[in-house]
Amino acid sequence: MSRKISCLLALVAIPALAFSQIIETTRNGKVDWEKRVILATGFGAPNKSFDPSRWRISAIRAAELDAMAKLLAITGGITINSTTTVKDFTIAQQEITGRVQGVLRNFKTVDTRSQPDGTVEVDVVIPIDGDLSNVIIPVELEKKPPLETQQAQKVQEPDQAYTGMIVNAKGLGVRPAMLPKIVNEDGKEVYGTGYVSRDYAVAQGIVGYSKDLKKASADTRVTATPLVVKGIASSGPRKTDVVISNEDASKIHALGSKLEFIQQCRVIILVD
Numbered sequence: 001m002s003r004k005i006s007c008l009l010a011l012v013a014i015p016a017l018a019f020s021q022i023i024e025t026t027r028n029g030k031v032d033w034e035k036r037v038i039l040a041t042g043f044g045a046p047n048k049s050f051d052p053s054r055w056r057i058s059a060i061r062a063a064e065l066d067a068m069a070k071l072l073a074i075t076g077g078i079t080i081n082s083t084t085t086v087k088d089f090t091i092a093q094q095e096i097t098g099r100v101q102g103v104l105r106n107f108k109t110v111d112t113r114s115q116p117d118g119t120v121e122v123d124v125v126i127p128i129d130g131d132l133s134n135v136i137i138p139v140e141l142e143k144k145p146p147l148e149t150q151q152a153q154k155v156q157e158p159d160q161a162y163t164g165m166i167v168n169a170k171g172l173g174v175r176p177a178m179l180p181k182i183v184n185e186d187g188k189e190v191y192g193t194g195y196v197s198r199d200y201a202v203a204q205g206i207v208g209y210s211k212d213l214k215k216a217s218a219d220t221r222v223t224a225t226p227l228v229v230k231g232i233a234s235s236g237p238r239k240t241d242v243v244i245s246n247e248d249a250s251k252i253h254a255l256g257s258k259l260e261f262i263q264q265c266r267v268i269i270l271v272d
Contacts, residue, residue: 021211022176022271026077028070033176033209036128038074042067046118059120060112067124071104078128079177080136082236089136096135103131128178133202136178137193141201144194146253147184161258164222164266165191168213169231169242174271176209177240182267184249187235191252191262200265208268216268222261226268227252242269 020034029040044062046055076087090097104126111123126132167182174180179201181192189195196206210216217226229248235241252262261267 022209026074028073037125039125040067040070042122044120063120063122067122079238081179082238082240099135129205137201141193141198162227163224164226164261166216166226166228166268167231167242168270170270170272172231172234173239174234175239179206181241183243184246190249195262196265197263206265209271210268222266222268
């Protein structure tokens with residue numbers, strides 16, 4: 001991992017086990033897309049073949065192993081892009097499986113509870129961004145040039161320097177993903193891996209997610225003067241991508257020298 005990525009990751013703290021409003025729930029745990037973490041609870045019983053002084057330790061260890069197995073199952077179901085989950089990705093590239101497992105072993109335990117019968121429950125959390133994203137995101141990102149359309153040629157570069165972008169996709173059924181895209185009405189990529197710095201994508205994700213425009217506007221990811229764009233449809237088999245109008249797409253790519261916020265992944269998508 002590069003020194004720049006390491007510096008960025010140092011700024012990424014794992015939040016406490018408190019849920020946001022954008023949750024994907026599975027039988028093994030949860031994915032919190034607003035806080036961008038994976039959460040699981042492991043259960044363990046003491047090994048009573050051990051000395052009684054070691055029963056609780058053995059129960060904690062069993063609970064951690066259970067939590068690790070659940071994290072692996074949850075992570076496999078996470079959507080990477082409109083067609084692929086993490087499980088699909090690891091099946092296609094089996095050497096990645098061990099790296100994903102290695103990342104998940106570094107989970108953080110945020111709560112441990114002992115029951116009267118000696119069993120133990122542990123709540124664990126691990127970020128989607130950082131080490132996991134570093135495994136999933138291609139080492140070399142295909143860079144795409146700004147959109148060249150007749151509309152784009154007519155739009156002058158605005159005087160205002162935007163600090164981020166909010167794409168309002170509420171009511172469109174858009175589902176969170178690690179590497180979503182924003183496309184125009186012709187299906188051409190307006191925003192995605194083709195326009196970002198990999199260092200920023202690894203450290204904080206391609207996009208953030210929120211349910212509330214006011215809350216998103218105050219988010220440090222996009223403040224203080226975000227550009228707000230309206231989504232008009234969801235796209236892709238897994239409905240992870242957002243379609244915006246050709247006119248708005250042209251406005252974005254007409255920003256020219258003011259597109260630094262795009263490279264730094266300062267984008268939030270509003271979802272239901």
